[in-house]
Amino acid sequence: MHKGLKWLTSVAAIIIILFLLVARWGANLYVEWLWFQSLGYSNVFKTILLSELGLRFLVGVLTFIFIFVNLMLTRKTVLQRVNTRQYFENGDVITIHKSQLNKYLTPRFLTVTYLAISSTLAFFVSTAVTGDWVILQKFLHSTAFGYTDPIFHNNIGKYVFSLPFYQFIYQLVNWFIILAAFTVALVYFLTETGQEGFGKLFSSISARLHLSFLAALFFLARAWGFRLEQYMLLYSDQGVVFGPGYTDIHARLLAYKALFIIAILIALVIIINLFLRRFKLILYSIGALFLASVILGGIYPSIIQNLVVKPNELNKEQPYIANSIKYTRLAYNLDNVEIKKFPAGKKLTAADIENNRDTIKNIRLWDWRPLQQTYAQLQEIRPYYELQNIDIDRYMINDTYRQVMLAARELDQEQLPRTAQTWINQRLKYTHGYGIAMSPVNEMTTEGLPEFFIKNIPPVEVIEKEVTQPEIYFGELTDNYIIVITKAKEFDYPVGGNENAYTTYQGRNGVQMGGLFRRAIFALAFGDYKMLLATDVKNSSQILFYRNIHDRVPRLAPFLRYDSDPYIVLGDTGALYWMWDAYTVSDMYPYSQPFSGRNNYIRNSVKIVVNAYTGQVDFYIADNKDPLIQTYAKIFPGVFKPLAEMPEDLQRHIRYPADLFSIQAEKYTVYHMTDTEVLYYQEDKWSLPTEKFFNEEVDMEPYYTIIRLPGEAKPEYVLILPFTPKNKTNMIGWMAARSDEPNYGKLIVYEFPKQELIYGPMQIEARIDQDTTISQQLTLWNQRGSSVIRGNLLVIPVKDALLYVEPLYLQAEQSKMPELRRVIVAHGDQVVMEPTLDIALHKIFGDEIDMDRTIKERPPVPGDNPPATLKDLINQANQLYNEAQARLKDGDWAGYGEAIARLKDTLNTMSEQAKQEP
Template sequence: MNQRSRTSLGIIIVAATILVALIGWGAGLYIDWLWFKSLNYQQVFITYLASNIGLKILVGIIMFALLLLNLMLTRKSVLQAVEASKAFRPMFEDDNVITINYPPRVDWREQITPGRLTAVFAGISLLLGFLYSSTISGEWTTVLKFFKQTAFGTNDPIFNKDIGFYIFSLPFYQLLYRLLASAIFLNIVLVALVYLLTDTARGGLTKIFRFPAARYHLSVLAALFFILKSWGYRLDQYFLLLSSSGVVHGAGYTDIHASLLAYRVLTVLSLITAAVIIANIFLKRFRITAYAIVGLLVVSILLGGVYPSVVQKFIVLPNEFNREAPYLANNIKLSQQAYNLDTIERKDFPAGRTLQAQDILDNRNTIENIRLWDWQPLQQTYSQLQEMRLYYELKNIDVDRYMINGEYRQVMLAVREMNQNQLQQQAQTWINQRLVYTHGYGVAMSPVNEVTGEGLPNFFLKDIPPVGPTDIQVTRPEIYYGESDDGYVIVNTKTKEFDHPQGDGNAYCLYEGTSGVKVNSFLRKVILAFVLTDYKMLLTGDITNDSQVLLYRNIKERVPKIAPFLSYDSDPYPVIDSKGEIYWMWDAYTISNMYPYSEPFDSRGNNYIRNSVKITINAYDGAVQFYIADSKDPIIQTYSKIFPNMFKTLEQMPDDLREHIRYPEDLFQIQARMYTLYHMTDPQVFYNREDKWTLPTEKYGNEEKPMEAYYTITVLPGEKEPEFVLIMPFNPQNKKNMIAWLGARSDGENYGKMVVYEFPKQELVYGPMQIEARIDQDTVISQQLSLWDQRGSSVIRGNLLVIPVKDSLLYVEPLYLQSEQSRMPELRRVIVAAGDKIVMEPTLDLALQKIFGEGAIPGKQQEPGTQPQTPTEPTEPVPQDTVKELAAEANRLYDEAQAKLKAGDWAGYGASLEQLKQVLTKLQEQSQTQ
């Protein structure tokens, strides 16, 4: 194969590769269009496509035009250099050498013509323009937000510009500056390279500024670059308000009195440098140009680096607080605004109050909703009891509240999803994975505080089909869309679709939704097979024109594909509506890293967040709805302008779903962490960190871990009705006692309101780890825990909950036992602490009775279908004390009492006798049951 053939083959291969890539891109685009259309979000898709592709095309065309223009300006010099090089022919004389040119040698310089040179320049410009346009992928939202921006109504304290300028305008200007600066720089490099080559072709000494054309051309480009650099310095001054170099985030004394001055001086010097460069085109004094550029560089180092360091060291540090006080105040004020901390209501919570039995009776709605089940042990128990088949999986346990049989109850629930990876190996065929096992089925639900006699959850909904003793019914239990990663499936085919196990066989169903991409022609089937890289779709005869392909069934992939510009909570949760259909609810956030003076909450520098959107996803048909939860947020207002038909108001959400919106835990954790510092509003106190709080820790299992925020139903101090509240306690810095607790409300008109209850600083309120220490130091409890850990089982200490009851606190920690032979934790004890008393009993009611007496527990009739809460004798492991153990404990207490009597410790003697009496009572009870 000769050189020409190889070249032609290479061109064909490249062209074919480009063609296949274009076909693949177009096919994927077509399927995405069909998918967006099936969800009625085709307008969103068009906006995204038009702005993303349109922006790339616009940038590519501009770059192409700039490159071609500058290259064409060099064309005359190139052609002159070629002509000049033809006259430069080295002569070799040798009488003894005969040179034979066969075939005749072709001079490459003869091939360079004006037309061909223009074509080469156009090709280079087109290629570089295309590559350059790909660098702005994802910037379409920056452009659209600039043109559709909404004012915040609040100005920054330094430049007096609306916050919207920093959120919307400044990122756009920075993008524009980056594009123009890199474009000019690329043109300078390319043009300089062309002039360098042409000068070499002339046989010169590579002094490209010898020729007027090169001198004029490069000088103009350099002048444009420094004019643009002047604008860049002006933009940089606004970024000072996002500086992290001072005592707090945002511009400090040095930034305002040194760095800002430097940027303003450099702005002017850059313009002067550009003028000098233009002037020297005619003056031809290139040393002056060099001096101007070097001078600008030296000034930027002195003013931008050395001078701020001197100011910081000799002016700020000797008197730091007085210098930084105004900027500390700016940081406090704007950080509170960025996280909505300025809306938190502050109230006093009395300390030292002792709960009485009547207080427990008056707050039974709080007591009956104390969460005794933690999601981690409960997930293992759910898996053992309710997954039913290998291919089902209860991925997550979520917390919510429902009106159940007329009572407001807090529950835990999980959706039973399909996990095809858990099918038997021989059953993992294409037919089974794509056509048969297409969906999960049903929900498991249990109250947070009830336990059967075996220490297991008392289910409100269980089994397949889901049934239970309450008025909650599930009429559409099929789960086609959830948190599993089973990929796409094809429904409405000739193959029977598995619905759920039924007796010794299976029940089958037909999908009734319309959310899939319809396979209504052979061409569409080919396109789908190509996009999904699944050739088996073309070979099977089970797919008909009525079949649908369900794509993006994982909601964590489905929703962000529609709205990639939002950030999402880590925990979507299922909801059962009044019609018995299952929905997923998911919180979404608008965030920014451009809020001036605000302290960042993550490593990416994000320093503004709002829970602006609530999302519902139908678990059966995958329909997605976006509801604006915070209409005051300017960012979501801007997105509403960009996508006018995408968002609905929260009032448009069905009432039975709106009852289940809750304050999101991720946002609450961020706000709580920021509030540990930004509850201080006095700059002096803030600077010295005199009243810094910390988030508490707790003992979970056998490890000390950061305490997680928790939901509970309680009556807040001063309120009359129970409500669903998210709570986080606070510790003072370097202390373990509790200083305050923060609550976020979720119900009705109070949704989104936050209140912090602060304790008197001069009184002791036990913090979570202090309660944990008291548990460890209690001889009866610690001995019992050690005993259980040695009897073929392990003890799991659950989350410690601090429950506000009236104007006092109740501490509750569940204990689970797990056998070595079975990973199914059982709730066997509840530890309750109130005031100076701490007890451990089989149930919460018994523990409260032990502390507050018989009057704390009302005589309560069991509802039909519920199980008694008094544990019966388990088989494995045995949580009750055996007769032998109780006898040994009685002997120990008797000896201890005698020793204290001899020592004259009458108080200790009485306490030992009281404990001995309790052990003897248990011994009597055990003897009667055996």
């Protein structure tokens, strides 16, 4: 009685656990549906779900049928073996023995067992194809490319869309055959072992015929596999370039064709042998295929490579190198690069500087890495706010095209005091970040701090731009869910002292909480029972989840690849938006050299806009010529909008993405060589430059700037990266990607004269280190309780010459607020270091430089001439302290930070002065 009760309890517990798991899965699925529906993407949810479940169901059913039918073919043999009586003769005594298994292995039990085995294997195979729905959908909605491959002369779309599907089917068929063969062989093994011992396994005719039939199917499938492997030669990495070479085409391709025929012949031999029943022929056939694979697939190609190709490699590989050049350039859109000559060695005059002020005033003096720390000190305001990423963009500021740096002030609940991290605070009260900080790339205060265009809470603007909707509910830090439109007040921003401003969410893109039943579903899905008990939550309340855009957007479009840097944008209406670039990629583009693993095709086909307040996501097609985005648009009709439908104020902030540009630039270092012989010998291979950050050599990153390109009438926003020759540090050219209409997306490479020496970034860094005045000053600063940070070295094209600009920052040992203190400018044979860019330009180009455009007061630096006495320093410290308190009282957080920074410098100087006095 006790054991029976214990058994029932265990069964009940298992049933309850299974029920909860199923209920949790159902709740998550329902919540996902509500979320997609709230954003207007219910069709995406249905397409993905039905494709996923449909594919898994179909694969599961086919697996079940194939395995179950094969197992049922063993049923008669198993039952006969179990019910057969065996006779053992021992002298004059004959013993009749009947297997004890016949009591259990009834026909019904055997059928049920086979059903269970088939169902289990079908479930595991169907699980293995999770996520492969996109292969099926791309096959069903494939789009042709405008050209064919050079070997088989098929449209490129066949390889990008159809070949992956054929490989998928081939792998499934192999799984079917292998699993069926394994299970039936195991059945025959278990059946025959007990009867005849290990020496006569598979001795029954039925077992041999059955396994022979499966072997025939396997070799037919393998023949198809050899056929597919012929096409996979297009992705060979065995030659001098990516893609098939001479040996692949003249040896391996021939081998696959021969093996294809051999595999079919072996399958036919096995089928014929089902009637002849000479089973040793099967073993001979398998041995023949193995031997042919070794000879044709291994030995023969090796002979061709070593005896035919290597002695005359360039001549043999030349047409295949040409194929690699052509198709790699097509895959990365490098065939459309415009090449221009750039003299570069010219010397600028003061008139050239004045005539190109639109370029000079947009030279970025603030490196985003130290600026992020300075922003954090000056503009985070409260510990729970965080300015995580510094973005770079351009705006029309007072009718002038200006490059700016800006960051979103997001709320990080982890920074709340532990005592304040209650459920109500985390879910209902502290719900959003607030506003942005924006500063020009080239301006600083007398203390070496950024001069803000937009700052503080609530936002204070010194330009005509206005932030009218500063609340940030969706961003890069918001990982938790919140409930809005409740009885509880939402914290909006601190007013001063212990007072706070409050708000109520006005968006309609959240999921409505509804009644008790829906709340219970949310509680189960999120594992949070407090939703059911919270009295502040109303039926009309909305739950906002997947608020981190790195999670939110890929859930809507998991088939895209995303740029590493989404950026915040202030629209003309005063609302904040996240803009994000997305790519279509493939690893099945013939003859194209891969990047980042296997992918060898990429297009920036999608621009994404996310409203930082409502969380609404919009996808816009930026490259409607891309066959991949055309296919996705067919799979998900209505999801991808024409770029023309993007609001005009946001279109002005579209930029060429740095990730794509870096990939293209890296490929261009090799594939600018279009002559096969030059590429073979790598005679003109380029490299990407390096620079110094702090005192370490690092890879130079592409950088945005506003310049007037040579021959153009007005300045524009471009992305730039220099090139250097292989194993050398001088510059050989530079690439620019244009971001403004009507030239968006165009790539230009400016090549330098090869007979002239044009300084590269590391050569300029070396000249800075070798300048005695600069190096002595850097050493002095590093010894006075501060560290010197060397910012981005920017190579700025001006007219037909180059300016090199590198900012220097000082950071005190106890402070994490780097200050911009010096600007180094190099041009021609001159290298100067001055407090501001205009002063440096004035020193190089003379009095003709207009000094009214810059800060005339030299920013104080520890080590510069201090006040004569400690008394003067004490008075100055008192004045700065009083100024800081006054600015704090007025809520001027930026001014408060500046005053404290100056106070810190004064106190450091006092300390140094005191040490020197007796």
